[in-house]
Amino acid sequence: MLTRTDxxxxxxxxxxxPPVRWRISDGLIPYEAAIVEMEREVAAIASGEADELVWLLEHPPLYTAGTSADESDLIEPNRFPVFxxxxxxxxxxxxxxxxxxYVMLDLKRRRQDVRAYVAALEDVIIRTLDKMNVRGERREDRVGVWVRRPEKPLLADGGMAEDKIAALGIRLRKWVSFHGLSINVDPDLSHFSGIVPCGISAYGVTSLVDLGLPVTVGDVDVFLREAFEEVFGPATSDVVTVPETVV
Structure with a gap:
């Protein structure tokens, strides 16, 4: 079987x-409201009533549990809301x-291949980081994108320390994707201590600012769109900014 790198x-x-709609929301969007909106959009895309959509946003502090979550990995259940x-x-x-x-694409128009889709999302992240001179890497046994930290102590097995800079989590319905990815630009990294991120305790978490890059979320958005279009094709030329009250 091919590795994700191959x-x-x-x-x-x-x-x-048609080009993918590219939506950017200002402010902090409540998680429940985002899920309702995403479900509405996915249904419309699946029925042919709406074009594909990529939605960029930020949430207030919260934890989410995927379908493989182990309850023991929720270290501080009362720290932030858990969904x-x-x-x-x-x-x-x-x-x-x-x-x-949040990436809502009709894979019937593209490739009906879940592994290829996950690898493509990772590729978007890696390309985005590369545009900022950060080397992101895949790991076959760990979904997401990682950066090497040679300045940190070696791991217990003697390997080089690595930190996660971006996470992935997807779902498909009628071959329409939803949920998606997250890139750590400048979050409070101490907030990750309330969980075992993605069930992996041997590695840390980092951000672009933690790596020494003086960037904002808006800066990253520019590179993110360029990388997305390289992998998935054109997005709408007009960026639509949706205020929280609309969602």
Whole structure:
């Protein structure tokens, strides 16, 4: 079986497909409201009533549990609200300074291949980081994107320390994707201590600012869109900013 590194990540749409809508929301969007909106959009995309959508937002501090979450990995259950996400994966944290990207694509127009889709999302993250001169890497036994930390102490097995900079968690319904990815730009990294992120305790968590890059979420959005279009094709030329009250 091919590794995710070897999988072809080109997920361009079929000829004649309209560009993907690219939505950016200001403020902190409540998780429950985001899920309601995402469910509405996914249903419309699946029925052919709406074009595909990528939605960029930030949440207030919270934890989400994926379908594989182990309750023992929720170390501080009363620290922040905890939501069952319905996506794949385990526990993760969302909060200010983290760019959350909900990706709602009709894979019937692209490739009906879940592994290729996950690898393509990882590729978008890696390309985004590369545009900021940060080397992100895949690990076959760990979903997400990782950065090496040679300045940190070696691991117990003698390996180089690595930190997670971006997480993935997806779900498909009628071959329409939802949920998506998150990139740590400048979140409060101490907030991750209330969980075992993605069920992995041997590695840490980092952010772009933690790595020394003086960037904002808005800066990252520019590179993120460029990377997305390289892998998935064109997005709408007009960025629609949706205030929290609309959601």
């Amino acid at each position: 999988i072809e990540t080109n997920m361009l749409p079929a000829d004649g497909s 069952a996400a319905g996506r794949g994966g385990e526990y993760t944290y969302h909060g200010p300074g983290q760019r959350v990207v």
